[in-house]
Amino acid sequence: MFGYIYKRTSHAIEVLLIVSIITFAVLQWIPGDAAQLILGAEATPEKVAALRTAMGLDRPWYIQYWDWLKGLFQLDLGRSYLFGQEVVTLIQQRLPVTMSLAAFSMILASVTAIILGSMAAIKKNTTVDYISTSLMQLGSSVPAFWLGMLFIVYFGLELKWFPVAGYVSPDHGLGPYLHSIALPSIVLAIGEVGMLLRTVRTSMLDSLSQDFMDMAKAKGLASSTMYLKYALRSAMIAPINVMGLQFAKMVGGTVVVESVFGLPGVGRLVLVAVEQRDIFLFQGLVMFITMLVILISLLVDIAVMFINPRIRIEMQGE
Amino acid sequence: MSAEKAIDIKNLTITTQGGRTLVDNISLHLNKGEILGVVGESGSGKTLTAKTIMNLLPENLVCKAQSFCVLGADYLTMEKKAKKALVGSKVGYVPQNTGSYLHPMIKIKDQIADGYLLYTKNNLEEALQRARRLVSAVGIRDTERLLKSYPWQLSGGMRQRVNIAMSLMNKPRLIVADEPTTALDSTVQMQVVDLLKAVNAQHETPVLMISHDLGLVKYYCQRIVVMYAGQIMEEAPVDEVFANPKHPYTRALIKVIPSLNMKKGERLAEIPGQITAKRSAGPGCVFKERCSYCQSACERDIEVKKVNDKHFYRCALDL
Numbered sequence: 001m002f003g004y005i006y007k008r009t010s011h012a013i014e015v016l017l018i019v020s021i022i023t024f025a026v027l028q029w030i031p032g033d034a035a036q037l038i039l040g041a042e043a044t045p046e047k048v049a050a051l052r053t054a055m056g057l058d059r060p061w062y063i064q065y066w067d068w069l070k071g072l073f074q075l076d077l078g079r080s081y082l083f084g085q086e087v088v089t090l091i092q093q094r095l096p097v098t099m100s101l102a103a104f105s106m107i108l109a110s111v112t113a114i115i116l117g118s119m120a121a122i123k124k125n126t127t128v129d130y131i132s133t134s135l136m137q138l139g140s141s142v143p144a145f146w147l148g149m150l151f152i153v154y155f156g157l158e159l160k161w162f163p164v165a166g167y168v169s170p171d172h173g174l175g176p177y178l179h180s181i182a183l184p185s186i187v188l189a190i191g192e193v194g195m196l197l198r199t200v201r202t203s204m205l206d207s208l209s210q211d212f213m214d215m216a217k218a219k220g221l222a223s224s225t226m227y228l229k230y231a232l233r234s235a236m237i238a239p240i241n242v243m244g245l246q247f248a249k250m251v252g253g254t255v256v257v258e259s260v261f262g263l264p265g266v267g268r269l270v271l272v273a274v275e276q277r278d279i280f281l282f283q284g285l286v287m288f289i290t291m292l293v294i295l296i297s298l299l300v301d302i303a304v305m306f307i308n309p310r311i312r313i314e315m316q317g318e
Numbered sequence: 319m320s321a322e323k324a325i326d327i328k329n330l331t332i333t334t335q336g337g338r339t340l341v342d343n344i345s346l347h348l349n350k351g352e353i354l355g356v357v358g359e360s361g362s363g364k365t366l367t368a369k370t371i372m373n374l375l376p377e378n379l380v381c382k383a384q385s386f387c388v389l390g391a392d393y394l395t396m397e398k399k400a401k402k403a404l405v406g407s408k409v410g411y412v413p414q415n416t417g418s419y420l421h422p423m424i425k426i427k428d429q430i431a432d433g434y435l436l437y438t439k440n441n442l443e444e445a446l447q448r449a450r451r452l453v454s455a456v457g458i459r460d461t462e463r464l465l466k467s468y469p470w471q472l473s474g475g476m477r478q479r480v481n482i483a484m485s486l487m488n489k490p491r492l493i494v495a496d497e498p499t500t501a502l503d504s505t506v507q508m509q510v511v512d513l514l515k516a517v518n519a520q521h522e523t524p525v526l527m528i529s530h531d532l533g534l535v536k537y538y539c540q541r542i543v544v545m546y547a548g549q550i551m552e553e554a555p556v557d558e559v560f561a562n563p564k565h566p567y568t569r570a571l572i573k574v575i576p577s578l579n580m581k582k583g584e585r586l587a588e589i590p591g592q593i594t595a596k597r598s599a600g601p602g603c604v605f606k607e608r609c610s611y612c613q614s615a616c617e618r619d620i621e622v623k624k625v626n627d628k629h630f631y632r633c634a635l636d637l
Contacts, residue, residue, distance in 0.1 A: 211413065212418060214372075215413065217402065218409075219411075219436075220404075220437065221406065225436075230421055233421070234423055308423060
């Protein structure tokens, strides 16, 4: 177990190193100069040179890289010159928004996908199956920005059930907080549920065709026991992996939904960094997202290990 | 509907939705306290017959019968739920030992007793007590460790003992064993069949044993039904099958039982050819392509002939 986590951690560090090299190299090679970009085309060469020195851009690239890397290992992601703040601080301010969105939409999508996907598999080739799979296909093919706007117009402006934009922190009460992220979470969930539902349906079908299901039926077990205790248990491994990937993707920023609903999340920060050419902010964000994805996939692998006793016991035996 | 028979099937036919016949008009009965062996190659329809009795027939197959009674209950008029409850509470199922009939992610103790808990309304402690008793009765010494294990931590022989113990949990009034000794080595094979025989002797539980191994069935069954390509070829008490086999297929099966007196280098006997898909061969005997006695009479449809009250066979020839 500990050997496994050690192995995974050292692997994660390798990945982080490679990503850091690529990010740094790409931003070094792109034409233009960070200082020039900040000051604009009309700036005098003297001013640009002064800023370059201030930002440390006049040093050799390997020293710049080394300094940046040293910072990374102390969780210092650099400083945004646009905001004049630490990247870590900027992320800290925005992470709760993105995390809330990702968590709620993941819960919504998972519950829906597990219930509908299992039903579609159990009642294969019936109306339930056709309706749930085609509805989900529709959900994943409608673009999120359009669906978001539709929801704002209908549920926000027409029915006035939900606020049309903005984020309320849970400090101001749980009710207003949930109210403010409900619509964007639903929109995000609709986009994600299709793929998850397919995965659940496929692995459930596989599970239902196994011999142990024959045995469960021969024992005369109630349908609920058969499906929940026997079928779903072995059908959950693939969906959990997909959930992990989807969650990691969302935590890395849900640019479109955050923009449509005017939510101050990580996705919007990435957008700003790209639009305003804030290279340090962008570098920092890329590294942060990479770390997060690695961490989440590690957690997912550990979760799968706990569900599957075979992997768990073989790990302990090591 | 006869109460003395544990299984009474008349004219059972199983077809695919496309109309291909898999089991062709067979009649079969299992008397109280009896062990009946159903013998045949793969594809003879014996497993499908067992699955129909166990209420496990795949939904894409169509099953018709004139009558189909199990433990006095009429399958043809019964509701789905009642059938499931009957099979669950009164019929024990010993599957082929492929290791896949036990759920790999659930401990033995959590899957051996769930049927018992459902149908006896006893509590978990009583259920585990019974499981421990049965598991040690099937020859497992370290019962606690076994119950805490996952199926893949057990050897094939252990797993099959668990399957047998599990089939006995509800004190079944009928046991259906579908090739219970497949993939076991021969000493364990004997132990497994001995166990079934002991249960049969103790509680007079009737056993339907499906096998492709006539040599094994010989020692344990009172009566044998020989199936081929979805039809019953011969049916007789076990002594008569070996003393006076009437059907060429039965004779061929007896001949392929390996003997200990074989000379070194002698080839094992085999039945030439492969089992035909039922009815692809047109009318006539289903075995004619592989039969060394085949004559023109075999091209016509074959009547079932009677040797005595208990011995029937389906062959045009009088051998």
